[in-house]
Amino acid sequence: MRPGTLLISQPFLNDPNFERSVVLLCRDEPDDGTFGLVLNRATTLTLGDVLDLPPRMAAAAVLPLFVGGPVEPNTLHWLHRRPDLLGATDLGQEVYWGGDFEVLLGFLSTGAVAAADVRLFAGYSGWSAGQLAGEMQGQSWIRHPASAGKVFTLASDAFWRDILREKGGRFKVLANYPVDPRLN
Template sequence: MKSGTLLISQPFLGDPNFERSVVLLCRYSPAEGAFGLVLTRPTPLVLGDVLPLPPGAPAASQRLPLLAGGPVQPDTLHFLHQRPELPGATDLGQGVYWGGDFDLFLAGLADEAAAATVRLFVGYSGWSAGQLEQEIEGGSWIRQPASAGKVFTLESDAFWRSILREKGGRYRALSNYPLDPRLN
């Protein structure tokens, strides 16, 4: 498994933290575990709600929406972007970068077009060594390798369904699985 892999939850996962979610794997080590960000959980918050921005920060940065990156440390802020020149950024592949110098990141958000190329997250998803592998073996996750570029091409509310349909075959059928099959 590599950074830049998408983890797509099975429709019958049963965990409210990850129900119908897509997680971008940002860091993976068999010995240390994994770190990812849920791409499908919008919150009602914007950046200006949770962080006092420095004077002169671009107005566009105040209104950046926040997504819930996962249930771990919801008081932390993480970001994805398309700025390879940002010092400290980690390349996830396909023109997607994770983290870096936050002050320079904010300074680069001078207009709405720049703001459209970022995603901000509160919290993250984490797995200890061996945990994610067990969950994949147990059928909780479907892997989509080298798909980081999808982050900026699909809307968060339709991401899960869209990525399954795109995979085709039996995954297309899973995309239509009802939230509660007992109501069918």
């Protein structure tokens, strides 16, 4: 699958790490596996809670952290809208992954990057070679190609439901699927 694709979990996916989640694929290599970031798992933490930042970095310190996935939760990953950030990977639709974090912090402190144009993630979602293809065949995920731009346009708490509604058709019905259908 191409970077910039969104993976939307099926409403009946029985994995608490990915229940009602939307994952942005950042890398998919046949031999190495797949790397992605869950977009709609907010935390109560900010960057300043996990990094000791100088006072001049106050704009960066208040950025919220999201859970990018269950793999290596002590690592930090970022999405942004700066095409000129050295080392960043273009995911399409003016969304970039990674790059020089110190430069990004500098951009934030000077206002060259707005806080609304950066998302920070603790951990990531990862699949070994062939694993995600098997999950796709098992219909665990709904693919939404070329949708990286949604990262900065949809509210994280309603992201899963909103993206399914946007897809329309049978997916619109899934958006209203109850968390526990036994309680209906």
